[in-house]
Amino acid sequence: MKFILILISSLLLISCGEQSAPRAPQNEIADLVLTNGNVVTVEKDRPTAQAVAISGDKIIAVGSSANIAAYIGESTEVIDLEGNTAIPGFIEGHGHYTSYGDSFYRLELRYDTSFDAIVQKVARAAEGARPGEWIVGRGWHQDKWETKEDILVDGIPVHDSLTAASPDNPVMLIHTSGHGVFVNQTALDVAGITDDTVPPEGGEIVRREDGTATGMLREAAQDAVRASFAAYEALRTPEQIEAELRRAIITAGEESLKYGITSFQDLGTNFYEVDLLKRMADEGSIPVRLWMAFEEQAADMDGKLDAYRIVGYGNNFLTVRAIGEKVLDGALGTHGGWLHEPYNDMPTSHGLNVVPIEEIEYSARLAIKHNYQLAIQGIGDRATTELLNIYGAEMAKNPDKTDLRWRIEHAQVIAPDDIPRFVDLGVIPAVQGIFACSDGPWVEERLGKDRTLERGYIFNTLYEAGLVPTNGTDPPVDEIDPIGSFACSVTRILPDGSKFQPDEVYSREVALYSYTMGNAIAAFEEDIKGSIKVGKLADIAILSQDLLTVADDKIMDTEILMTILGGNVVFKK
Numbered sequence: 001m002k003f004i005l006i007l008i009s010s011l012l013l014i015s016c017g018e019q020s021a022p023r024a025p026q027n028e029i030a031d032l033v034l035t036n037g038n039v040v041t042v043e044k045d046r047p048t049a050q051a052v053a054i055s056g057d058k059i060i061a062v063g064s065s066a067n068i069a070a071y072i073g074e075s076t077e078v079i080d081l082e083g084n085t086a087i088p089g090f091i092e093g094h095g096h097y098t099s100y101g102d103s104f105y106r107l108e109l110r111y112d113t114s115f116d117a118i119v120q121k122v123a124r125a126a127e128g129a130r131p132g133e134w135i136v137g138r139g140w141h142q143d144k145w146e147t148k149e150d151i152l153v154d155g156i157p158v159h160d161s162l163t164a165a166s167p168d169n170p171v172m173l174i175h176t177s178g179h180g181v182f183v184n185q186t187a188l189d190v191a192g193i194t195d196d197t198v199p200p201e202g203g204e205i206v207r208r209e210d211g212t213a214t215g216m217l218r219e220a221a222q223d224a225v226r227a228s229f230a231a232y233e234a235l236r237t238p239e240q241i242e243a244e245l246r247r248a249i250i251t252a253g254e255e256s257l258k259y260g261i262t263s264f265q266d267l268g269t270n271f272y273e274v275d276l277l278k279r280m281a282d283e284g285s286i287p288v289r290l291w292m293a294f295e296e297q298a299a300d301m302d303g304k305l306d307a308y309r310i311v312g313y314g315n316n317f318l319t320v321r322a323i324g325e326k327v328l329d330g331a332l333g334t335h336g337g338w339l340h341e342p343y344n345d346m347p348t349s350h351g352l353n354v355v356p357i358e359e360i361e362y363s364a365r366l367a368i369k370h371n372y373q374l375a376i377q378g379i380g381d382r383a384t385t386e387l388l389n390i391y392g393a394e395m396a397k398n399p400d401k402t403d404l405r406w407r408i409e410h411a412q413v414i415a416p417d418d419i420p421r422f423v424d425l426g427v428i429p430a431v432q433g434i435f436a437c438s439d440g441p442w443v444e445e446r447l448g449k450d451r452t453l454e455r456g457y458i459f460n461t462l463y464e465a466g467l468v469p470t471n472g473t474d475p476p477v478d479e480i481d482p483i484g485s486f487a488c489s490v491t492r493i494l495p496d497g498s499k500f501q502p503d504e505v506y507s508r509e510v511a512l513y514s515y516t517m518g519n520a521i522a523a524f525e526e527d528i529k530g531s532i533k534v535g536k537l538a539d540i541a542i543l544s545q546d547l548l549t550v551a552d553d554k555i556m557d558t559e560i561l562m563t564i565l566g567g568n569v570v571f572k573k
């Protein structure tokens with residue numbers, strides 16, 4: 001690895017003493033110094049520096065390598081950045097933390113382009129699984145596979161390699177249609193499916209010529225396997241339920257750190273999960289800093305919200321101060337986003353209002369009463385209008401409550417008249433840069449050309465109107481990778497090379513700000529996170545190149561070399 005760890009002796013320090021650098025007071029000896037780097041601070045006053053001194057979990061000095069040398073003592077660990085770029089740790093602005101962690105054990109197979117890739121995923125999950133634990137995946141479709149296996153029966157492979165990848169754990173991979181499952185030998189055994197099993201009516205156990213089951217079970221033939229899995233789930237003890245949740249929490253955090261993410265904003269937690277997170281915060285075992293929003297029925301929350309409101313718990317690893325993500329509407333892809341005018345490609349539909357307005361109004365009252373942020377999903381322009389109505393009405397009733405920083409999650413389609421309302425109400429559009437590129441290929445079909453141009457993914461228009469720029473990927477909905485979302489935020493280049501709403505790109509500076517300070521502001525955390533500044537938490541990502549200057553087509557080559565969290569190196573490539 002390129003980093004050189006040096007313990008510089010006090011002798012060497014004396015020899016640099018003739019530099020005109022101001023000497024630090026005697027007691028300010030850093031625990032960690034990053035030196036000789038391209039430090040992008042995301043601070044207006046000092047946008048770049050070369051070195052950072054850290055004591056405990058905080059930044060104590062930012063400056064030139066020569067100046068910061070004064071903070072190096074005998075006990076200081078010094079990391080030579082060798083010209084690499086240091087930025088504030090990324091903040092994921094909207095995700096589903098435990099679902100993301102679980103996704104490594106409940107496998108997402110929608111994007112896999114070969115059967116072998118799926119087998120590899122299963123092998124990885126099997127490594128971390130207890131004997132007998134089920135491995136479940138969802139979303140595969142054989143038409144997406146670019147390579148074909150040697151043995152195919154009805155166009156679908158046989159289970160041999162899958163069984164080899166997971167010999168001790170039953171595997172159930174659900175087809176994207178839900179009309180069939182593909183399983184390994186252990187699952188066949190557990191479900192009692194043998195060479196002689198007669199399939200139930202309306203079902204098919206796909207077999208090779210020699211009569212052995214291939215692993216593919218169609219329609220009613222999958223019921224036996226699904227019943228075995230359900231029986232397994234029902235048998236979990238409270239200890240197992242906790243163990244699996246802990247595993248999801250640890251995995252989600254460790255994966256985040258690999259991407260330079262040091263804080264994660266979760267939309268949709270519950271009381272049970274927060275109880276466990278508090279215990280883990282006490283143990284010091286949460287891998288990344290969390291900001292959690294409750295997704296519970298409003299009526300269940302009223303009596304509990306005061307006791308559950310916690311800010312900066314466990315050395316700033318756990319904050320619970322928001323109600324979200326209830327969904328006012330559905331997704332655009334499935335014609336669920338709630339629109340003012342009908343869908344272009346489905347003129348009978350305006351989309352869906354999912355959670356009743358009254359329930360959101362109830363949540364708004366609770367948020368005001370208990371001093372919580374509110375963060376509700378609004379995707380279509382009608383949904384955003386309705387949310388601004390609800391938020392505005394509740395705020396108007398409580399004029400003494402200011403700076404609430406209520407958020408609208410996703411904010412993908414916005415009517416021009418609503419932009420000044422966001423500004424007036426101080427509402428933050430919590431957008432995901434990557435969605436412009438993952439949805440871009442089909443948005444125009446849904447909205448039509450003119451409406452797309454005026455209202456679709458207008459993230460830079462929102463920024464220029466004075467709104468806080470934000471970013472994220474909604475993991476596990478999209479890949480967690482901030483580099484991908486950054487690239488889309490500043491290029492809007494689609495997989496086919498065309499551009500989607502190119503006038504709505506963020507500048508490089510705004511994109512970096514959105515993923516650091518912007519997201520910090522959206523969580524009331526700008527005083528402790530979001531920039532490399534004296535007094536803030538030492539949460540820093542080291543990148544192989546400068547996101548502010550690298551060519552558009554090279555952004556995706558950016559590697560995360562190191563992640564520092566609270567002054568500790570927690571990931572190293």
Ligand SMILES: [Zn+2]
Nearest residue numbers: 095267325474
């Ligand atoms: Zn979400």
